[in-house]
Amino acid sequence: MMKKLYLPTLLLGCLLCFTNVQSLHFQEIILVIDPGHGGKDPGKPKANKGTLDEKNINLAIALKVGGYVKSNIPNVKVLYTRTTDVYLSLSDRTDFANRNKADVFISIHANSNPKSHIQGTETHIYSHKHTASKQLATLIEKEFAEKAARKSRGVIDATQRGHNLYVTQYVKMPSVLVETGYLTNPQEEEYLNSEWGQVIIASAIYRGLKTFVKTAPPKEDRSKYYKVQILASSKPVKINASQFGELEDQVIEITGNAQDKYRYKYMVGREYDMERAKILLKKVKNKGFDGAFIVEMEDK
Ligand SMILES: [Zn+2]
Numbered sequence: 001m002m003k004k005l006y007l008p009t010l011l012l013g014c015l016l017c018f019t020n021v022q023s024l025h026f027q028e029i030i031l032v033i034d035p036g037h038g039g040k041d042p043g044k045p046k047a048n049k050g051t052l053d054e055k056n057i058n059l060a061i062a063l064k065v066g067g068y069v070k071s072n073i074p075n076v077k078v079l080y081t082r083t084t085d086v087y088l089s090l091s092d093r094t095d096f097a098n099r100n101k102a103d104v105f106i107s108i109h110a111n112s113n114p115k116s117h118i119q120g121t122e123t124h125i126y127s128h129k130h131t132a133s134k135q136l137a138t139l140i141e142k143e144f145a146e147k148a149a150r151k152s153r154g155v156i157d158a159t160q161r162g163h164n165l166y167v168t169q170y171v172k173m174p175s176v177l178v179e180t181g182y183l184t185n186p187q188e189e190e191y192l193n194s195e196w197g198q199v200i201i202a203s204a205i206y207r208g209l210k211t212f213v214k215t216a217p218p219k220e221d222r223s224k225y226y227k228v229q230i231l232a233s234s235k236p237v238k239i240n241a242s243q244f245g246e247l248e249d250q251v252i253e254i255t256g257n258a259q260d261k262y263r264y265k266y267m268v269g270r271e272y273d274m275e276r277a278k279i280l281l282k283k284v285k286n287k288g289f290d291g292a293f294i295v296e297m298e299d300k
Contacts, residue, residue, distance in 0.1 A: 029076045029213055031069060032102040034167060035062035036109035036177075039087025044112040044183045051193050054110045054183060055085065061180060061192075062108045064202030065209075073210055091250060094170035104136065104212070105175035106205065107167045110192055112184045119185040120151035121201075124165055124177040127157045127273055132174035132220035140178060140208035148204040150181065158276060170270055172299065174220050178205060223299045226277035228269050230289040232262035239266075246287045249280070267295065 035058040037043035043054030052060075059082070066078040079100055081093045097105045111122065121144040123137035137155040145152035158164050168175045180201045181188035191197035230244075231237065236253065244251045249268035256263045268284060271277040277294045284292045 027075065029104065030079065030100060030102045031066075031076050031209070032079050032081065032097040032100065032105045032171075033062045033066050034081040034093050034097075034105065034107040035059040036107055038082050038085055041087055044110060047183070047189065051189060054112075057110050057180070057183075057192050057198070058108045059083075059085065061198050061202045061205070064198060065106070065108070065205045068202065068206040069209065072206075073213060076209075076213060090166040091170065093167055097171045097173065097175075102171070102173050104209070105167070105171045105173055106136075106209070107175070107177040108205070109177060109179050111179040111182045113182055114184070116184050116186065119182050119188050120153040121181055122153045122156055122179040124156050124161065124168060124179065125175070126164070126168045127159070127276075128155075129273065130174065130220050130222075131218040133168070133176055135217055136174060136208065136212045137176045139211050140176065140205055143204035143208045144201075147207065148200045150201075150204075164276075172222050174217070222272060224272075225297050225299075226269070226271045226274065227267040227295050227297050228277065228281050228284050228292050229265055229267050229295050230284055230292045231266040233264045233266070234262055236264050237266060247284065249284075 035055070037053075037055035037058060039055075041055065043058065046053045062080065063083065066080060069076050069078050079096075079102065081096050082088055093107070121141065123140050125133040125137050128134055134155060141152045141155055144150040158169075165177050168177050181192050183189045183192060192201070230247070230251070237243075239251050239253060244266070247268055251266050251268055254265045254267060256265060269277070269280045271280055274294075281292055281294055
């Protein structure tokens with residue numbers, strides 16, 4: 001009797017255990033999808049009559065990705081930075097993702113290059129050291145290459161690019177920026193303008209994301225980072241003051257304690273990597289802020 005009882009008990013035990021493991025993957029995940037450009041900013045403008053501006057291609061693909069996610073991955077909540085042809089600044093996009101405490105951020109773009117033979121997809125991240133971003137980017141590029149039969153140009157970080165991409169840098173969660181192909185390449189231009197091409201690209205991004213959320217992605221800590229302090233003052237200085245005009249990076253004001261002599265501090269950047277912080281410091285010093293220095297920051 002004992003033996004007969006044992007097997008079903010074990011099976012039930014396993015089933016419960018399986019259910020528990022599964023439920024971990026069914027925690028709600030907030031996904032922000034960001035269709036690049038919009039409104040007065042067309043991105044890469046349409047080249048010929050009948051083709052679309054980059055902003056419209058980005059939006060069409062983004063809405064498809066979101067639609068597939070909504071219908072097929074019930075524990076992922078989809079939010080869009082825009083669903084219509086409106087202009088948003090880069091900080092509007094990252095603020096939206098941070099305010100909504102997103103778990104994943106995907107920005108969708110199409111590429112361009114003066115050389116029309118250049119083609120292929122690229123997925124951009126801040127750093128290869130950001131393990132979750134890298135994993136998602138790798139999964140998307142794998143889908144592009146293997147299932148969508150696109151030419152994958154791989155996963156590219158800020159060091160390889162030689163510059164930062166604002167949206168992958170200023171969000172506090174794993175983030176990728178997908179370049180779905182080159183609009184300056186006639187074949188890819190036609191493909192990305194077609195419903196068929198957009199469906200294939202969107203499906204590949206969706207499948208990459210699905211694998212990412214189903215396989216418990218690695219944790220990515222973005223709470224510690226560096227900024228460069230450019231100025232400290234006893235009185236507030238306007239953020240749009242002409243002395244900051246030369247800086248490419250957005251200046252923020254951080255107010256210290258009332259007893260601090262130089263209470264108002266002005267900083268730029270958000271770098272997770274000391275090497276990149278040093279590059280930013282050099283850039284800022286070259287703009288005339290000789291006294292600038294690197295500050296360690298932490299989001300609480
Ligand atoms: Zn773009």
